[in-house]
Amino acid sequence: MASLTADSHGAHGAHAGVVHAHEHHPALQHQFDDMEQQRESSTLGMWVFLVTEVMFFGGLFLAYVVYRTSFHDAFVQASNHLDPLLGFINTLVLIGSSLTMALAIWAAQVNKRKLIVWMLIATIVLGAVFLGIKAVEYTDKFTHHLVPGANFDGSDFTEPRHAEIFFSLYFIMTGLHAFHMVIGIGLLAYLTIPSWKGRYDATYHTPLECTGLYWHFVDLVWIFLFPLLYLLGAHLQHH
Amino acid sequence: MDATVSPTVHPEAAVARPNYLNAEYGLKSWLLTRDHKRIAILYLISVTVFFALGALFALLVRLELLTPQGDMVQPDTYNRLFTMHGIIMVFFFLIPAIPAVLGNFLVPIMIGAKDLAFPKINLASWYIYTLGGIFTLWAIVNGGVDTGWTFYTPFSTNYSNTHVVMTAVGVFINGFSSIFTGLNFIVTIHRMRAPGMTWFRLPLFIWSHYATSLVMVLGTPVIAITILLVAAERLLHLGIFDPRLGGDPVLFQHLFWFYSHPAVYIMILPAMGVQSELVAAFARKRIFGYRIVAFASIAIAVLGFLVWGHHMFVTGQSIYAATVFSVLSMLVAIPSAVKVFNLTATLYEGSISWDTPMLYALGFIGLFTIGGLTGTMIATLGIDIHLHDTYFIVAHFHYVMVGGTIMAYLGGLHYWWPKISGRLYPGFLSRLSALLVFVGFNLTFFPQFILGYLGMPRRYWSYPEEFQVFNVLSTAGATVLGVGYILPLCYFTWSMRYGKKSVDNPWGAIGLEWDTPSPPPTENFYTIPVVTRGPYDYSPEEVHARRTEEVRVG
Amino acid sequence: MAEHVSSTKSYIMVFLALAVLTVVTWAVALVDLGWANDIVAMAIAVTKALLVILFFMHVRYSTRATVLTAISGFFWLAIMIFLTMNDYWTRGSSLLPVLGK
Numbered sequence: 001m002a003s004l005t006a007d008s009h010g011a012h013g014a015h016a017g018v019v020h021a022h023e024h025h026p027a028l029q030h031q032f033d034d035m036e037q038q039r040e041s042s043t044l045g046m047w048v049f050l051v052t053e054v055m056f057f058g059g060l061f062l063a064y065v066v067y068r069t070s071f072h073d074a075f076v077q078a079s080n081h082l083d084p085l086l087g088f089i090n091t092l093v094l095i096g097s098s099l100t101m102a103l104a105i106w107a108a109q110v111n112k113r114k115l116i117v118w119m120l121i122a123t124i125v126l127g128a129v130f131l132g133i134k135a136v137e138y139t140d141k142f143t144h145h146l147v148p149g150a151n152f153d154g155s156d157f158t159e160p161r162h163a164e165i166f167f168s169l170y171f172i173m174t175g176l177h178a179f180h181m182v183i184g185i186g187l188l189a190y191l192t193i194p195s196w197k198g199r200y201d202a203t204y205h206t207p208l209e210c211t212g213l214y215w216h217f218v219d220l221v222w223i224f225l226f227p228l229l230y231l232l233g234a235h236l237q238h239h
Numbered sequence: 240m241d242a243t244v245s246p247t248v249h250p251e252a253a254v255a256r257p258n259y260l261n262a263e264y265g266l267k268s269w270l271l272t273r274d275h276k277r278i279a280i281l282y283l284i285s286v287t288v289f290f291a292l293g294a295l296f297a298l299l300v301r302l303e304l305l306t307p308q309g310d311m312v313q314p315d316t317y318n319r320l321f322t323m324h325g326i327i328m329v330f331f332f333l334i335p336a337i338p339a340v341l342g343n344f345l346v347p348i349m350i351g352a353k354d355l356a357f358p359k360i361n362l363a364s365w366y367i368y369t370l371g372g373i374f375t376l377w378a379i380v381n382g383g384v385d386t387g388w389t390f391y392t393p394f395s396t397n398y399s400n401t402h403v404v405m406t407a408v409g410v411f412i413n414g415f416s417s418i419f420t421g422l423n424f425i426v427t428i429h430r431m432r433a434p435g436m437t438w439f440r441l442p443l444f445i446w447s448h449y450a451t452s453l454v455m456v457l458g459t460p461v462i463a464i465t466i467l468l469v470a471a472e473r474l475l476h477l478g479i480f481d482p483r484l485g486g487d488p489v490l491f492q493h494l495f496w497f498y499s500h501p502a503v504y505i506m507i508l509p510a511m512g513v514q515s516e517l518v519a520a521f522a523r524k525r526i527f528g529y530r531i532v533a534f535a536s537i538a539i540a541v542l543g544f545l546v547w548g549h550h551m552f553v554t555g556q557s558i559y560a561a562t563v564f565s566v567l568s569m570l571v572a573i574p575s576a577v578k579v580f581n582l583t584a585t586l587y588e589g590s591i592s593w594d595t596p597m598l599y600a601l602g603f604i605g606l607f608t609i610g611g612l613t614g615t616m617i618a619t620l621g622i623d624i625h626l627h628d629t630y631f632i633v634a635h636f637h638y639v640m641v642g643g644t645i646m647a648y649l650g651g652l653h654y655w656w657p658k659i660s661g662r663l664y665p666g667f668l669s670r671l672s673a674l675l676v677f678v679g680f681n682l683t684f685f686p687q688f689i690l691g692y693l694g695m696p697r698r699y700w701s702y703p704e705e706f707q708v709f710n711v712l713s714t715a716g717a718t719v720l721g722v723g724y725i726l727p728l729c730y731f732t733w734s735m736r737y738g739k740k741s742v743d744n745p746w747g748a749i750g751l752e753w754d755t756p757s758p759p760p761t762e763n764f765y766t767i768p769v770v771t772r773g774p775y776d777y778s779p780e781e782v783h784a785r786r787t788e789e790v791r792v793g
Numbered sequence: 794m795a796e797h798v799s800s801t802k803s804y805i806m807v808f809l810a811l812a813v814l815t816v817v818t819w820a821v822a823l824v825d826l827g828w829a830n831d832i833v834a835m836a837i838a839v840t841k842a843l844l845v846i847l848f849f850m851h852v853r854y855s856t857r858a859t860v861l862t863a864i865s866g867f868f869w870l871a872i873m874i875f876l877t878m879n880d881y882w883t884r885g886s887s888l889l890p891v892l893g894k
Binding site for chain 3: 070
């Protein structure tokens with residue numbers, strides 16, 4: 001079935017006709033033939049992981065769709081107890097952090113070592129702002145007894161039980177999202193160190209690329225959370 | 240004759256060559272390995288341990304069911320026994336076994352790569368599996384869970400007094416092991432094939448594992464979030480399944496079965512991949528309809544996601560939805576049937592050898608067919624109204640999961656054992672075990688079809704007198720089956736030290752894995768192969784030339 | 794394929810587009826359009842998502858395998874939601890789909 005050649009550094013199965021000089025970049029792992037294969041594999045792998053995240057959050061979105069269909073009016077009413085301005089600001093903050101993240105990778109691609117670090121820090125700061133605003137929102141919910149459970153005060157609502165379901169979804173969805181952001185910030189903080197040391201440049205910046213994909217994904221989730229949670233009843237705003 | 244990778248050396252000298260087993264010694268070299276073959280062995284040990292534990296719970300269940308009265312354990316305890324049996328067997332054995340043991344070992348070699356795309360993630364997946372196992376074991380030691388492996392709400396969220404959250408955490412963690420394995424396979428198969436290894440020259444084992452990986456990656460996260468929601472409801476009272484708030488327990492079931500039905504395809508697709516390899520090798524023939532079988536694997540993976548509602552025919556979804564799911568379930572049977580037909584057609588006019596792997600393969604064909612056909616029976620909405628939650632269902636899924644998956648797993652282990660260990664096992668004993676497994680299996684589970692049809696419910700700790708005969712037959716069968724499983728455990732272990740040393744290709748089979756030494760060197764190949772022909776390219780002359788020496792496994 | 798390097802200008806344009814769309818989404822939500830509110834909100838969200846995916850996440854310049862992976866994730870989510878809603882939309886005595894009940 002297979003005949004063997006003495007030299008294996010010729011064509012690659014997935015890279016027909018491409019021949020590379022045998023450089024052995026220091027970041028090349030042994031199972032890969034060259035940096036391009038490594039980079040494409042890492043990107044593909046990260047995307048496969050993001051697909052799992054889509055399905056993970058997806059279950060929550062499904063629950064949201066089910067209950068919003070069943071309890072539409074209660075959801076509208078409950079949504080009005082969220083502050084759309086804070087949600088709007090947070091959306092812009094997160095989109096801005098996606099910009100700085102993309103620029104961090106660009107900086108690596110054009111060999112601007114210090115700019116990578118500045119952009120990473122900017123992303124972290126914006127992420128922290130987002131979480132700070134979320135903390136403000138959560139505290140507000142807590143003081144107004146809108147956290148589901150024994151202390152939930154549904155007196156403001158026509159259907160308190162259904163409103164409680166809305167808030168359960170609100171906390172689980174935004175809470176899980178915030179948890180992912182914390183992890184993202186942790187990864188970014190960690191990456192500032194090798195970035196500062198000059199480990200990333202045009203020939204190799206895969207960890208930045210993969211973390212960037214993760215960060216953009218977290219932004220994507222929020223892009224959908226904002227209208228679904230905050231803007232449901234905006235046309236009936238009377239907060 | 241084709242050039243082979245290894246020079247023809249005497250078997251004695253062969254095992255002394257540097258290979259992945261003797262490359263390094265010591266616990267650390269195993270626990271910190273990046274070598275996919277060593278990781279496969281780590282998984283082999285772990286899944287065997289969990290299989291034994293799951294089998295122990297099964298034994299206790301069958302012992303209780305020897306008599307109609309509940310006289311061995313309390314009813315609460317009985318609930319825990321079948322729950323733990325289900326959880327361990329599904330999550331810690333059936334889902335990982337073939338992919339993480341045989342897949343991990345063979346996928347890189349079969350495509351001509353040096354390792355998987357992400358060796359560290361591969362090792363991490365084993366540690367994650369172990370961590371999930373530890374949480375679950377902790378829960379077992381502290382009394383286990385009594386909700387059934389299906390964790391239905393609101394019992395699991397509001398009323399059960401057992402360690403639901405701890406078990407749920409164990410399963411949640413274990414899910415990531417599955418995801419990492421699937422992720423690794425997908426990227427590896429896409430990006431790391433050897434020169435000349437086009438998609439349609441891949442062995443069907445690879446196609447099957449690719450399809451399995453798609454299911455792992457797309458489905459597992461959904462059960463992860465479902466488990467998280469159960470834990471959140473139980474711990475934080477964030478009640479979205481709570482009927483007291485207007486929540487819908489059926490939503491839990493939608494979310495749960497969205498994964499858990501495709502999960503059964505995670506269990507059977509790799510088994511079908513093994514089957515293709517076994518039948519081709521032991522009938523000395525190309526697989527009939529190779530491309531159709533490859534596409535059927537993908538079709539099963541995709542269609543498998545569209546049928547989950549057939550687990551919920553009687554629990555409250557709309558009649559319209561139930562009808563749609565019933566029709567879709569018929570569809571998914573088609574690619575599975577195609578595979579069985581093609582395997583059978585491959586056997587026709589093949590040159591059959593009755594080695595142990597072939598015995599398991601033949602057993603699979605018959606038993607999986609019965610399991611699959613009974614599956615279409617219960618996919619029929621009207622019939623399932625009566626058969627749901629009876630032993631008919633239990634018999635059906637054991638036929639496909641045990642008669643199918645476990646037979647294929649054992650067949651694969653027997654086929655590739657010389658490759659993995661460099662050793663041969665006793666031929667008579669292995670054939671005897673295969674026979675015991677086949678007979679024991681049928682004696683255990685066929686009576687259960689009858690019991691279900693007659694109306695005996697599942698998950699009940701006592702039953703009416705008239706069902707005793709079949710229950711006794713079933714328990715007797717389980718004992719025989721148990722012996723059939725213990726024997727390979729013994730002789731495989733024995734063979735590692737005392738087994739006759741194998742040549743590189745004891746079966747004279749065709750495949751990249753047979754072109755490298757048994758056991759393989761750490762880097763799999765001394766030089767990366769260049770592929771020029773399709774898989775299973777058996778011709779009479781070549782087959783004769785490849786069967787080096789007369790050293791047969793027996 | 795060699796890695797594509799986008800310009801900073803393109804990234805900033807995408808950011809501005811996203812910001813504008815965010816403003817639009819809020820503005821439209823303040824007007825009562827009945828059932829159209831949902832459609833518009835989702836259409837805008839999907840547009841924003843596509844901008845992030847294609848440009849910030851470089852999918853526009855990625856391999857076919859990556860593109861297929863990204864598409865399949867969202868496609869599978871759609872399957873899960875629609876096939877489940879197939880149940881909820883048809884709950885009730887009639888066999889015909891009844892939206893919103």
